[in-house]
Amino acid sequence: MNRIKISIRSMLISIACIAAATCWLSPLASSNITRTANSMDVAIDGSGYFRVLDEEKGEIRYTRNGTLEVDSNQILNIRIEEQIWPIEPAITVPSNTTQLDVSRDGRIRAHTSVGRTIIGRFQLAYFGSKLPFDQPFNANIANDRSGMETSREPSAEDGWLIQGSIERPPCDSLTIATTYTIALFASCVFSYLARKITGVRALRSHPST
Incomplete structure (x- = not known):
């Protein structure tokens, strides 16, 4: 009984770890574009990345996050969690602007x-690698795996922009934590029930006189 209990518990934890790792390591492979109707949300329907400027270090970073x-x-700017990053090349919005329109080819009106x-146009970055960054929705620095960028406007060949939509990774940190917690809870419940069953069998095998 103990061997079965340990085996099932290990299996549950392994399943949780595999599910979390799959979400964490391949977010772009199965990411999804969600309609928000918010004009300040822009998604890339293709393989490109938004180009943003790290003002402190003076270097370009890359992200799939399109929250303007x-x-x-x-x-x-593009907001990534608690920080905003200026779009590169820089785009200045007139102070009396009431709305921004982003056309599918990247023109901003x-x-x-x-x-x-x-007032400007998005220049997207493209890389030779299909998945150049582990966390494409963060602000990433070009690396050996990504190689150097090639920047150009959105197009039918590379993919258009979609205003009023946002792309989200299939699993965020909350989803990963929830998956792992459920598996651990299930393993604890199974262990508890197994102990109860073992105790009942022990009582039946050695009844009190």
């Missing part, structure tokens, strides 16, 4: 009191 935000200096004006 205009800062106090009217610079268009500002709605102002005098009409619509093109």
Whole structure:
């Protein structure tokens, strides 16, 4: 009985670890684009990456995260968790802008009191590797695996942009933690029930006189 208990518990924990590792190591392979209807959400329907600037280090970083935000200096940024990163090349949004339109080919138009004006265009980065970064929704630095970028506008060949939608990884940290916790809970419940059954059998085998 003890061998069976240990075997099943190990199996449950192994399944949880495999599921978590699969989510963590291959987020781009099965990521999904979700419609939000928020004009400040932009998804890449292709293999490119948004280019953002690390102002402190003066280097370009790359992300699939398309959550746009205009800062106090009217610079268009991408928000990644608690930090905002200026889009590269830089795009300045007029102070009287009421809405931003992002066309599928990356052109950004500002709605102002005098009409619509093109204020810039997204330049996406492309890499030779299918999955150049382990965490594509973070702000990544080019590495040996990714190689050097090739930057160009979105296109039919490489994939368009989709405004009002956001791409999300299939598993975030909460999902991974929940999966692992459920497996551990199941293994604990099984261990508890196994101990109870073992105790009942022991009582039946050695009844009190």
